[in-house]
Structure formats: C-alpha cells, structure tokens
Amino acid sequence: MEPSNNTQISQFLLLGLSKEAELQPLIFGLFLSMYLITVFGNLLIILAVSSDSHLHTPMYFFLSNLSFVEICFTSTTIPKMLWNIQTQSQGITYEGCITQIYFYILFADLDDILLSVMAYDRYVAICHPLHYTVIMSPRLCGLLVLISWVLIALHSLLHSLMVLRFQVVQLTSSDNILNNIVMYFAAVLMGVGPFAGILYTYSKIVSCICKISSSQERYKAFSTCVSHLLVVSLFYFTALGVYLSSAATHTSHSSIIALVMYSVVTPLLNPFIYSLRNQDIKGAMKRFYFMPSLKDQIP
Numbered sequence: 001m002e003p004s005n006n007t008q009i010s011q012f013l014l015l016g017l018s019k020e021a022e023l024q025p026l027i028f029g030l031f032l033s034m035y036l037i038t039v040f041g042n043l044l045i046i047l048a049v050s051s052d053s054h055l056h057t058p059m060y061f062f063l064s065n066l067s068f069v070e071i072c073f074t075s076t077t078i079p080k081m082l083w084n085i086q087t088q089s090q091g092i093t094y095e096g097c098i099t100q101i102y103f104y105i106l107f108a109d110l111d112d113i114l115l116s117v118m119a120y121d122r123y124v125a126i127c128h129p130l131h132y133t134v135i136m137s138p139r140l141c142g143l144l145v146l147i148s149w150v151l152i153a154l155h156s157l158l159h160s161l162m163v164l165r166f167q168v169v170q171l172t173s174s175d176n177i178l179n180n181i182v183m184y185f186a187a188v189l190m191g192v193g194p195f196a197g198i199l200y201t202y203s204k205i206v207s208c209i210c211k212i213s214s215s216q217e218r219y220k221a222f223s224t225c226v227s228h229l230l231v232v233s234l235f236y237f238t239a240l241g242v243y244l245s246s247a248a249t250h251t252s253h254s255s256i257i258a259l260v261m262y263s264v265v266t267p268l269l270n271p272f273i274y275s276l277r278n279q280d281i282k283g284a285m286k287r288f289y290f291m292p293s294l295k296d297q298i299p
Helices: 021-051 058-075 078-087 094-127 129-135 138-172 177-210 215-249 252-277 279-297
Strands: 011-013 091-093
Touching: 021 058, 021 078, 021 252, 021 279, 058 078, 058 094, 058 138, 058 252, 078 252, 091 094, 094 129, 094 138, 094 177, 094 215, 138 177, 177 215, 215 252, 252 279
Parallel strands: none
Antiparallel strands: 011 091
C-alpha cells in the first residue's frame, strides 16, 4: 500500500495484482471462484460436523472452529479486492486500512494457534488414549478456544496500535526503535511459539507410535494425524514462501502476489484435505446432503 498524501494520511492506495485493464476480468473471475469455493467448502465442514452427532468430538470441534476462521481470514482481503476491481477504485480509507490489518492479523494468528491446539488433541488421543475423554473434556476444549481468541485479539490489537503509533512517529520524525522492538517481539512470540509447540507435540507422538508393537496399529495411529500434518505443512510452507519472496525480490508486486495467494491457498485447500482423506467427514457430508430427501420420505 502507498499513502496518497505524505502530510495528512486519510486514504491509502491498494496497488493490486496488475495494472493492465485487460487482465482485470480474469483476475476478478479467478479470485471470485476461489473465494466462493473456500467459503462453501469450509461452511460445508461446519454444517457436517454440527449436524452429525458422531462428529461431536474434540478433534472435529477444533476443525469446525478452524473452518470458521478460514472463512473469516479469506473474507478480510478478497471481497475488498473484488470490490476494487469491479468499481475500478484503488482507494481504502485510513480507518478501513487499520481495521483490515487488525482482522487480518487476528485470523492469521488464530489459524496458527488452532493448529497447535489440534496437535495437542492428537497427542492426547495417541499417547493417552484411555484418558482422552477425561482430559479433552468439553469444558477444556471450549476454554482452549476461548483463550486462543482472547490472546490473539489482544495481540492483534497491539499490532494495530503499534501501526497507529508508527504513523505518528513517521509524521513527527521521532525514533521508532521501541515500536519495532515491540512489534517484532510480539510477532516472534505468536509465530514461533505455536510452531515450536507443534514440533514438540509431534516429537512425542512419533515416540509413542514407535513404541506400538503392531504395524497395523501404528498405521492406524499415524493416519489420524495425516490430514493435520498436511494442513500444518501447507500453512507454514506458504507463510515461508511469502517471507522469502518479500526478502528476495524487494519488489512490491511480487510481495503482493505472494501475500494474496497465502490468504487464499490454505483456506481453499483445507476442506479438500480433510474431506478427501477423512472417512468420517465424507460420511457426514453424505448424510447431510441426503438428509432432506430422507426426511421427505418419512410419513
């Protein structure tokens, strides 16, 4: 983004993916399709989990929360981009920009921390199967999600306030070292912390699986983690790609493309990963789809 006025910032200009007019309809159609698929796929998972009593377990409770966050995460950027393309306007108000920053950080970090919570759930299920229902009680699951929301909301608010302070510092030509220290420390804490937790959790999971004598039981235990591992890998490798592209190219256009794809790719593919590899989700989706027709047949 570029400020349209260097002395009194009231509006920003969104650079967009391309300035070529003939490419705008193609970009609009592509991202509209991906956005609709993302919303529909994640919403279908939420409806399938909520409507099927067999899926009222901690793992699918966290999955439905993750799907909701994915919808919100994509909705922080894509609708605004589509609106700008349709109206041929690149402007966004200063307040709108700060609001978008807040919600973008909020849902991106919620993605991260929910993946670490899901990793803990898999650890308890595999390493402590006899105590799973006691440890992962509905109260604990709800508390984990609530704490995640509160922590990330405060972290996102901190970042947004630091951005506001940064603008004041820029206008007054003051020293912004404190601002940078606080922002980097918070970013490292909320970014590296969940990732380290996931690595530690899976080290324990692998250790437990290796102790299982039966190869069939080992495969069964590991198969419950495959979908989560794929989503974690997709999330962090995409984030790493955004960082490397920004550091290597030093051009705003390449960074914008990488950042937009990060906002779309992971939420788009998550429903496919969980629905294609998970028999419970596929069965719940079939039952949810055929539920109206079955009800019509009941006299």
